[in-house]
Amino acid sequence: MDLKKRVEQCLGPNNFVVAMIECQGDLSVEVPKRSVVDVMRLLRDTSGLGFDFLSDLLGVDNLDLNKPKKKPKKKTEEGEGAETEEEPKDKGPVSPRYEVVYLLLCLERNERLQVKVRVEESDMEVDTLTPVWKAADWPEREVFDMFGIRFKGHPNLKRLLMWDDFPAYPLRKDYPLEGQGEERHLNYDD
Amino acid sequence: MATEAYNGGGWIATKLEWLINWGRKRSPWPLPYGTACCGIEMMCALAAGYDMARFGAERPSFSPRQADVLIQAGTITLKMAPAFKRVYDQMAEPRCVISMGACACSGGVFRTYSTLQGIDKLVPVDIYIPGCPPRPEALLQALLMFIEKTEKSQPITHKKHSDLLVGT
Numbered sequence: 591m592d593l594k595k596r597v598e599q600c601l602g603p604n605n606f607v608v609a610m611i612e613c614q615g616d617l618s619v620e621v622p623k624r625s626v627v628d629v630m631r632l633l634r635d636t637s638g639l640g641f642d643f644l645s646d647l648l649g650v651d652n653l654d655l656n657k658p659k660k661k662p663k664k665k666t667e668e669g670e671g672a673e674t675e676e677e678p679k680d681k682g683p684v685s686p687r688y689e690v691v692y693l694l695l696c697l698e699r700n701e702r703l704q705v706k707v708r709v710e711e712s713d714m715e716v717d718t719l720t721p722v723w724k725a726a727d728w729p730e731r732e733v734f735d736m737f738g739i740r741f742k743g744h745p746n747l748k749r750l751l752m753w754d755d756f757p758a759y760p761l762r763k764d765y766p767l768e769g770q771g772e773e774r775h776l777n778y779d780d
Numbered sequence: 781m782a783t784e785a786y787n788g789g790g791w792i793a794t795k796l797e798w799l800i801n802w803g804r805k806r807s808p809w810p811l812p813y814g815t816a817c818c819g820i821e822m823m824c825a826l827a828a829g830y831d832m833a834r835f836g837a838e839r840p841s842f843s844p845r846q847a848d849v850l851i852q853a854g855t856i857t858l859k860m861a862p863a864f865k866r867v868y869d870q871m872a873e874p875r876c877v878i879s880m881g882a883c884a885c886s887g888g889v890f891r892t893y894s895t896l897q898g899i900d901k902l903v904p905v906d907i908y909i910p911g912c913p914p915r916p917e918a919l920l921q922a923l924l925m926f927i928e929k930t931e932k933s934q935p936i937t938h939k940k941h942s943d944l945l946v947g948t
Contacts, residue, residue: 752859752894753858760894765893766893767892768891774862776862
């Protein structure tokens with residue numbers, strides 16, 4: 591059976607599917623945030639699905655998603671010109687701003703599945719997946735480090751890539767690439 | 781007397797310095813601190829094709845306490861900075877730091893929140909090698925500059941090794 595139908599059959603009865611998109615042969619399912627652990631257990635343990643491998647876990651910041659793109663100025667014969675074109679309106683910030691994406695793999699049938707969870711700025715907490723997959727430990731720490739999304743129940747939610755005192759979340763879109771002048775104070779007592 | 785001062789040190793002092801420098805200059809034990817692609821070039825310079833052993837540097841010292849030259853080959857991130865500083869602090873004087881490659885010299889293309897913008901912000905650097913990555917010949921030239929610098933150093937009259945200028 592088609593993977594899409596199988597996933598629907600598995601998650602549909604519990605109303606776990608918010609949206610389902612198939613693009614270029616890749617299936618992506620959006621699920622409600624509060625039930626992410628149940629969804630993962632279902633996807634892992636249901637026979638016929640058996641997504642037994644968490645290949646990656648990542649965060650997404652959609653801050654600039656709805657901003658109008660700068661169009662290249664069209665050159666007309668009169669020189670500069672073409673200013674009469676209406677600029678596309680700014681639709682405002684995307685809500686919810688963040689996503690957490692889980693990339694699953696079924697080793698038996700070599701099938702892949704994307705599971706997405708949307709995270710509101712007002713409630714930046716997602717349940718941890720470490721009870722389901724041990725492999726979620728470090729990726730969740732990385733997402734916490736880079737985006738500030740907290741994982742509830744994580745055994746060791748510390749920064750992974752930046753040092754412990756680092757005050758910001760650098761992969762957020764409103765964080766400048768060159769940093770905000772954070773300084774590393776060397777401490778030899780550790 | 782032979783020990784009386786002319787032009788700085790006396791005859792015995794200068795000859796003794798010459799002897800110490802002669803002993804030191806052909807056996808610089810490098811501490812290879814390869815953190816990025818420059819490290820590959822450093823390995824290449826150490827291996828048979830370029831053969832750093834010709835200049836006495838055939839014994840990479842992975843313990844900082846026995847090393848003379850710290851070859852920093854690659855990017856230092858701010859996360860790594862304390863470990864790097866600690867390694868430098870453990871080296872005994874006289875010590876020399878070679879900053880190899882654009883990342884070590886200035887941060888290179890990584891002008892970001894996470895990268896140390898040049899290791900000279902953290903430790904004094906004696907010799908800079910530009911390049912991304914530099915060829916092994918450039919590292920060999922840096923070793924030759926180290927030798928040149930060692931010849932000029934004054935271990936008895938206690939002039940700081942890092943105060944001496946190399947080159948023209």
